[in-house]
Amino acid sequence: EKVVTGVQTCALPSGIIILHINPDKSREVIGPGGKIIKRITEETGTQIDSEDSGEVRSAAVNSEGGRQAEEMIRNITEDPEVGRTYQGKVRSVVTFGASVEIVPGRDGLLHISEIDHRRIARTEDVLNVGDTVMVKVIGVDRDGKIKLSRKALLPEPEGAAAGAGSGGRDHGGDHGRDRDRGRDRDRDRGRRR
Numbered sequence: 001e002k003v004v005t006g007v008q009t010c011a012l013p014s015g016i017i018i019l020h021i022n023p024d025k026s027r028e029v030i031g032p033g034g035k036i037i038k039r040i041t042e043e044t045g046t047q048i049d050s051e052d053s054g055e056v057r058s059a060a061v062n063s064e065g066g067r068q069a070e071e072m073i074r075n076i077t078e079d080p081e082v083g084r085t086y087q088g089k090v091r092s093v094v095t096f097g098a099s100v101e102i103v104p105g106r107d108g109l110l111h112i113s114e115i116d117h118r119r120i121a122r123t124e125d126v127l128n129v130g131d132t133v134m135v136k137v138i139g140v141d142r143d144g145k146i147k148l149s150r151k152a153l154l155p156e157p158e159g160a161a162a163g164a165g166s167g168g169r170d171h172g173g174d175h176g177r178d179r180d181r182g183r184d185r186d187r188d189r190g191r192r193r
Contacts, residue, residue, distance in 0.1 A: 016059045017066055023054035025077040028105060036076070036105045044069040075103035080137045080146055085153065090131045093123045100135055100148055108146030110135055115150050117157055 021029070029050050030037045041048050045065040049057045056073060060066030080086075086102035093099075097111040110133070115126050127133060139147035 015061075015063075015066065016057055017070055019056040019058065019070065019073055021054045021056055021073070021077045023052060026050055026052055026054055026056075028076050029056060029073055031105050039104055040069055040072050044072070048073075072104060076105060079144075080106070080108070080140060082137050082139060085134060085136050088133055088135050088148070090127050090129055090133060093127060093129055095123065098123055098127050100133060102135065102137075102146070102148070106146070108135070108137065108148040110148040110150060114138070114148065114152070117151050117154060 028036070029040075031039075037048055037050060040046070045061055046069040047059040048069060058066060058069045058073070060069065075086075080102065088100035088102040088108070091099045091101050091107055095112075097109055097113075097115070099107045100110050101107050110127075112120050112123055115123065120126055133150055134153050135148040135150050136152045137146060138149045138152060141147070
């Protein structure tokens with residue numbers, strides 16, 4: 001038996017995995033009209049039964065499918081962490097950004113300013129509905145709304161670093177505020193040219 005944050009997992013010899021999740025999250029795993037649980041079973045080749053008690057049984061034909069189903073259920077039932085990276089799917093595109101589904105049934109907002117280091121005129125110039133995109137959670141507000149960034153996972157353009165005269169700037173660590181100030185300066189210099 002292994003314990004995962006918020007989800008308790010038991011692997012049985014028969015290929016059945018039993019997850020014990022927060023009963024309040026059971027509906028999220030099932031989704032409206034069973035949509036989410038059906039999608040998980042189709043994508044992973046597993047059979048899943050979810051109880052109101054919070055017990056979720058997953059029967060997998062192969063261990064890889066079982067592992068994928070367990071990970072998908074865990075992602076749905078856990079709260080998204082700031083700093084965590086997801087491979088998401090673009091669900092809708094609007095003038096100010098895109099709605100990206102990071103796990104089945106859970107979307108976040110990828111604001112147009114977080115799509116790329118360069119200024120984007122239209123979201124559709126970079127992203128379209130159905131595209132797969134790597135995003136990082138950069139914030140979750142009190143209402144549970146998730147803020148995403150694509151540009152946080154992209155290397156800074158060569159010209160921006162050279163233009164700022166900071167050839168060896170450190171892009172890691174907890175220097176987010178300083179890095180953002182530097183990006184703003186770099187962006188302003190680029191506009192003046």
